[in-house]
Amino acid sequence: MARSPSKKIKTLxxxxxxxxEDLPTLGRLLRGSYFERFSTCSRPSCPCHRGxxxxxxxxxxxxxxxxxxxxxxxxxxxxxxxxxxRQYHRLLTIVDRLTAINLELMRGGVLDEPDxx
Numbered sequence: 001m002a003r004s005p006s007k008k009i010k011t012l013x014x015x016x017x018x019x020x021e022d023l024p025t026l027g028r029l030l031r032g033s034y035f036e037r038f039s040t041c042s043r044p045s046c047p048c049h050r051g052x053x054x055x056x057x058x059x060x061x062x063x064x065x066x067x068x069x070x071x072x073x074x075x076x077x078x079x080x081x082x083x084x085x086r087q088y089h090r091l092l093t094i095v096d097r098l099t100a101i102n103l104e105l106m107r108g109g110v111l112d113e114p115d116x117x
Contacts (some may be wrong), residue, residue, distance in 0.1 A: 007020040009108055014116050016101045019094050026091055030084030034073070060085075 038055035040048040048054050058073040060081055073081050105111040 006108075009015065009105065009110055012101050012104055016098060017115065019101075020100055022090070022094060026087040028080060028084040029087040029091060030060065030062075030081060031088045032060045032071075032085065034081060034085055035059055 005095055036056035036058050039057060040046070052067035058075070058078050058081070059070045060073050061068055061070050063069075103112055
């Protein structure tokens with residue numbers, strides 16, 4: 001006779017299912033850092049060389065491997081980029097919580113059991 005999972009196990013499995021349902025909503029995810037900076041141009045007579053610098057201009061810094069690249073973010077894309085970074089942080093939160101849930105299920109000896117449909 002198969003034993004029924006405890007209420008705690010059922011709750012953990014339900015929470016895990018809900019977290020996994022969030023993953024498809026993270027399609028604009030961006031792993032990077034958003035920042036703004038002022039700059040000077042190459043025209044020597046431009047006022048930016050006398051303290052009136054251009055900007056602020058927005059950038060997204062993305063590190064791949066050991067190399068960081070800074071990507072200019074057009075004003076029209078700044079909200080989308082901010083949302084992408086927020087989605088990345090949501091993903092990290094989901095991964096941390098899934099790890100905690102799966103550790104609990106492992107300790108209960110039921111991690112390898114399929115979730116009831």
